[in-house]
Amino acid sequence: MAAEAHSTATLRLSVGDLKVVHPITVPSGPVAAAEVVPALQGLVNAVVAAAGQGKEISCRKGCGACCRQLVPVSRTEGERLLGVIEAMPPERRRELGARFAAAATAIKGAGLDQRRGRADRELSTAYFALGIxxxxxxxxxxxIHPERPLVCREYLVTSPAELCAGPAQEGVTPVPVPKVSTAARGLQDEREEWFPLAMLLEWSRTRSKGGSRKTGPEWIQRFLAKMSTKRT
Ligand code: SF4
Structure with a gap:
Protein backbone atom coordinates (compact mmCIF):
# COMPACT_ATOMS: atom_id res chain seq x y z
CA MET A 1 0.00 0.00 0.00
CA ALA A 2 1.38 3.43 -0.92
CA ALA A 3 2.37 5.67 2.00
CA GLU A 4 -0.02 8.54 2.65
CA ALA A 5 1.17 11.77 1.04
CA HIS A 6 1.83 14.73 3.30
CA SER A 7 2.08 18.48 2.74
CA THR A 8 4.50 20.70 4.66
CA ALA A 9 4.50 24.46 5.02
CA THR A 10 6.15 27.01 7.27
CA LEU A 11 3.62 29.12 9.15
CA ARG A 12 4.69 32.68 10.01
CA LEU A 13 2.14 33.99 12.48
CA SER A 14 1.59 37.02 14.66
CA VAL A 15 -0.24 35.72 17.72
CA GLY A 16 -0.97 38.63 20.00
CA ASP A 17 2.45 40.21 20.61
CA LEU A 18 4.24 37.00 19.65
CA LYS A 19 5.87 36.16 16.34
CA VAL A 20 5.79 32.43 15.71
CA VAL A 21 7.53 30.63 12.85
CA HIS A 22 6.48 27.00 12.79
CA PRO A 23 6.80 24.21 10.20
CA ILE A 24 3.64 22.16 9.93
CA THR A 25 3.01 18.82 8.20
CA VAL A 26 -0.46 17.40 7.48
CA PRO A 27 -1.97 14.70 5.25
CA SER A 28 -2.37 16.03 1.70
CA GLY A 29 -5.61 14.20 1.00
CA PRO A 30 -9.09 14.31 2.54
CA VAL A 31 -9.08 13.23 6.21
CA ALA A 32 -11.24 13.55 9.29
CA ALA A 33 -10.47 16.69 11.33
CA ALA A 34 -9.09 14.56 14.20
CA GLU A 35 -6.19 13.56 11.95
CA VAL A 36 -4.75 17.07 11.95
CA VAL A 37 -4.79 17.32 15.76
CA PRO A 38 -1.07 16.35 16.00
CA ALA A 39 -0.26 19.31 13.76
CA LEU A 40 -2.41 21.59 15.96
CA GLN A 41 -0.62 20.24 19.06
CA GLY A 42 2.71 21.24 17.47
CA LEU A 43 1.39 24.70 16.64
CA VAL A 44 0.10 25.28 20.19
CA ASN A 45 3.42 24.00 21.58
CA ALA A 46 5.24 26.60 19.46
CA VAL A 47 2.96 29.42 20.68
CA VAL A 48 3.36 28.30 24.30
CA ALA A 49 7.15 28.11 23.93
CA ALA A 50 7.22 31.64 22.54
CA ALA A 51 4.98 32.92 25.36
CA GLY A 52 7.07 31.24 28.06
CA GLN A 53 10.44 32.38 26.75
CA GLY A 54 12.55 33.97 29.48
CA LYS A 55 10.02 33.10 32.20
CA GLU A 56 10.64 30.88 35.21
CA ILE A 57 7.88 28.27 34.84
CA SER A 58 7.00 26.50 38.09
CA CYS A 59 4.91 23.67 36.56
CA ARG A 60 6.62 20.31 37.14
CA LYS A 61 5.95 16.65 36.48
CA GLY A 62 4.13 15.29 39.54
CA CYS A 63 2.20 18.50 40.22
CA GLY A 64 -1.35 17.89 39.04
CA ALA A 65 -3.19 20.64 40.92
CA CYS A 66 -4.41 22.24 37.69
CA CYS A 67 -5.67 18.83 36.51
CA ARG A 68 -8.76 19.30 38.69
CA GLN A 69 -9.90 22.25 36.64
CA LEU A 70 -12.61 22.12 34.01
CA VAL A 71 -10.82 21.27 30.76
CA PRO A 72 -12.93 22.40 27.79
CA VAL A 73 -12.52 20.06 24.84
CA SER A 74 -13.69 20.50 21.26
CA ARG A 75 -15.41 17.79 19.23
CA THR A 76 -12.29 17.40 17.06
CA GLU A 77 -10.01 16.88 20.06
CA GLY A 78 -12.61 14.59 21.64
CA GLU A 79 -12.54 12.37 18.57
CA ARG A 80 -8.75 12.25 18.67
CA LEU A 81 -8.77 11.33 22.38
CA LEU A 82 -11.32 8.56 21.80
CA GLY A 83 -8.87 7.09 19.27
CA VAL A 84 -6.08 7.33 21.86
CA ILE A 85 -8.19 5.39 24.37
CA GLU A 86 -9.25 2.80 21.78
CA ALA A 87 -5.57 2.07 21.08
CA MET A 88 -4.90 1.26 24.77
CA PRO A 89 -4.82 -2.31 26.12
CA PRO A 90 -8.21 -3.56 27.43
CA GLU A 91 -7.14 -3.48 31.11
CA ARG A 92 -6.10 0.15 30.84
CA ARG A 93 -9.32 1.04 29.03
CA ARG A 94 -11.31 -0.57 31.85
CA GLU A 95 -9.43 1.45 34.51
CA LEU A 96 -9.96 4.66 32.59
CA GLY A 97 -13.61 3.82 31.98
CA ALA A 98 -14.17 3.48 35.74
CA ARG A 99 -12.48 6.83 36.41
CA PHE A 100 -14.51 8.57 33.71
CA ALA A 101 -17.72 7.05 35.10
CA ALA A 102 -16.89 8.27 38.64
CA ALA A 103 -16.10 11.76 37.35
CA ALA A 104 -19.30 11.91 35.28
CA THR A 105 -21.39 10.84 38.30
CA ALA A 106 -19.86 13.63 40.44
CA ILE A 107 -20.31 16.24 37.71
CA LYS A 108 -23.93 15.27 37.07
CA GLY A 109 -24.61 15.08 40.81
CA ALA A 110 -23.49 18.70 41.14
CA GLY A 111 -25.60 19.72 38.13
CA LEU A 112 -22.52 20.81 36.21
CA ASP A 113 -23.07 18.61 33.16
CA GLN A 114 -25.21 21.37 31.66
CA ARG A 115 -24.44 25.02 31.36
CA ARG A 116 -27.86 26.23 32.62
CA GLY A 117 -27.11 29.82 31.64
CA ARG A 118 -23.88 29.99 33.65
CA ALA A 119 -20.90 31.92 32.35
CA ASP A 120 -17.65 30.00 31.72
CA ARG A 121 -16.01 31.52 34.80
CA GLU A 122 -18.86 30.55 37.13
CA LEU A 123 -18.93 27.02 35.72
CA SER A 124 -15.14 26.67 36.08
CA THR A 125 -15.13 27.85 39.72
CA ALA A 126 -17.95 25.45 40.71
CA TYR A 127 -16.22 22.61 38.86
CA PHE A 128 -12.85 23.21 40.54
CA ALA A 129 -14.56 23.23 43.95
CA LEU A 130 -15.60 19.60 43.34
CA GLY A 131 -11.93 18.55 43.28
CA ILE A 132 -12.48 15.90 40.60
CA ILE A 144 -1.38 11.00 28.08
CA HIS A 145 1.12 13.86 28.14
CA PRO A 146 2.00 13.79 24.39
CA GLU A 147 -1.73 13.69 23.57
CA ARG A 148 -3.05 16.07 26.23
CA PRO A 149 -5.64 18.59 25.04
CA LEU A 150 -4.54 21.88 23.53
CA VAL A 151 -5.86 23.92 26.46
CA CYS A 152 -3.77 21.86 28.93
CA ARG A 153 -0.67 22.90 26.99
CA GLU A 154 -1.61 26.56 27.33
CA TYR A 155 -1.76 26.55 31.15
CA LEU A 156 1.59 27.41 32.73
CA VAL A 157 2.28 29.40 35.86
CA THR A 158 5.21 31.26 37.33
CA SER A 159 3.82 31.40 40.90
CA PRO A 160 4.62 28.78 43.57
CA ALA A 161 3.02 25.44 42.65
CA GLU A 162 1.15 25.09 45.96
CA LEU A 163 -1.00 28.14 45.19
CA CYS A 164 -2.61 26.25 42.30
CA ALA A 165 -4.39 23.96 44.77
CA GLY A 166 -6.11 26.87 46.55
CA PRO A 167 -9.90 27.03 46.16
CA ALA A 168 -9.93 30.44 44.51
CA GLN A 169 -6.52 30.09 42.84
CA GLU A 170 -5.49 33.23 44.73
CA GLY A 171 -2.00 34.45 43.94
CA VAL A 172 -1.66 32.17 40.92
CA THR A 173 0.20 33.90 38.10
CA PRO A 174 -0.51 32.21 34.78
CA VAL A 175 1.79 32.90 31.84
CA PRO A 176 -0.26 35.01 29.40
CA VAL A 177 -0.48 32.45 26.60
CA PRO A 178 -2.78 33.36 23.67
CA LYS A 179 -5.65 30.85 23.73
CA VAL A 180 -5.09 29.34 20.30
CA SER A 181 -6.96 26.22 21.48
CA THR A 182 -10.32 27.99 21.18
CA ALA A 183 -9.94 27.87 17.39
CA ALA A 184 -10.47 24.09 17.54
CA ARG A 185 -14.02 24.70 18.76
CA GLY A 186 -16.48 24.56 15.91
CA LEU A 187 -13.74 23.47 13.53
CA GLN A 188 -16.08 21.00 11.83
CA ASP A 189 -19.36 22.82 12.43
CA GLU A 190 -19.89 26.26 13.99
CA ARG A 191 -22.73 24.88 16.14
CA GLU A 192 -20.43 22.51 18.05
CA GLU A 193 -20.17 23.20 21.78
CA TRP A 194 -17.17 22.30 23.92
CA PHE A 195 -17.61 19.79 26.73
CA PRO A 196 -15.62 19.03 29.92
CA LEU A 197 -12.84 16.51 29.26
CA ALA A 198 -14.05 14.38 32.19
CA MET A 199 -17.34 13.89 30.26
CA LEU A 200 -15.52 12.48 27.20
CA LEU A 201 -17.03 8.99 27.38
CA GLU A 202 -20.52 10.34 28.14
CA TRP A 203 -20.18 12.71 25.20
CA SER A 204 -19.04 9.87 22.93
CA ARG A 205 -22.34 8.04 23.49
CA THR A 206 -24.47 10.86 22.16
CA ARG A 207 -22.11 12.60 19.73
CA SER A 208 -22.98 12.93 16.07
CA LYS A 209 -20.81 10.55 14.13
CA GLY A 210 -19.55 10.96 10.60
CA GLY A 211 -18.50 14.49 9.86
CA SER A 212 -16.90 15.98 6.81
CA ARG A 213 -13.49 15.20 5.39
CA LYS A 214 -11.19 17.88 4.08
CA THR A 215 -7.58 17.90 2.99
CA GLY A 216 -5.05 18.53 5.76
CA PRO A 217 -4.17 22.01 4.39
CA GLU A 218 -7.89 22.90 4.24
CA TRP A 219 -8.36 21.99 7.92
CA ILE A 220 -5.31 24.08 8.86
CA GLN A 221 -6.55 27.05 6.85
CA ARG A 222 -9.89 26.76 8.61
CA PHE A 223 -8.16 26.61 12.01
CA LEU A 224 -6.01 29.66 11.21
CA ALA A 225 -9.06 31.61 10.06
CA LYS A 226 -10.81 30.78 13.34
CA MET A 227 -7.66 31.75 15.26
CA SER A 228 -7.77 35.22 13.80
CA THR A 229 -11.44 35.70 14.63
CA LYS A 230 -11.73 33.91 18.00
CA ARG A 231 -8.48 34.62 19.77
CA THR A 232 -8.71 36.81 22.90
S1 SF4 B 1 -5.32 15.68 30.14
FE1 SF4 B 1 -3.46 15.53 31.34
S2 SF4 B 1 -2.74 17.65 31.56
FE2 SF4 B 1 -4.89 17.74 30.94
S3 SF4 B 1 -6.06 17.87 32.84
FE3 SF4 B 1 -5.93 15.70 32.28
S4 SF4 B 1 -4.14 14.91 33.38
FE4 SF4 B 1 -4.00 17.15 33.37
Missing amino acids: PCPFLEEESCS
Missing part, protein backbone atom coordinates in the same frame (compact mmCIF):
# COMPACT_ATOMS: atom_id res chain seq x y z
CA PRO A 133 -9.13 14.67 39.28
CA CYS A 134 -8.91 14.39 35.52
CA PRO A 135 -9.40 10.69 34.62
CA PHE A 136 -6.06 10.80 32.80
CA LEU A 137 -4.21 11.96 35.93
CA GLU A 138 -2.06 9.21 37.46
CA GLU A 139 0.25 9.79 40.42
CA GLU A 140 -0.31 13.51 39.87
CA SER A 141 1.10 13.31 36.34
CA CYS A 142 -0.64 13.34 32.99
CA SER A 143 -0.76 9.76 31.64
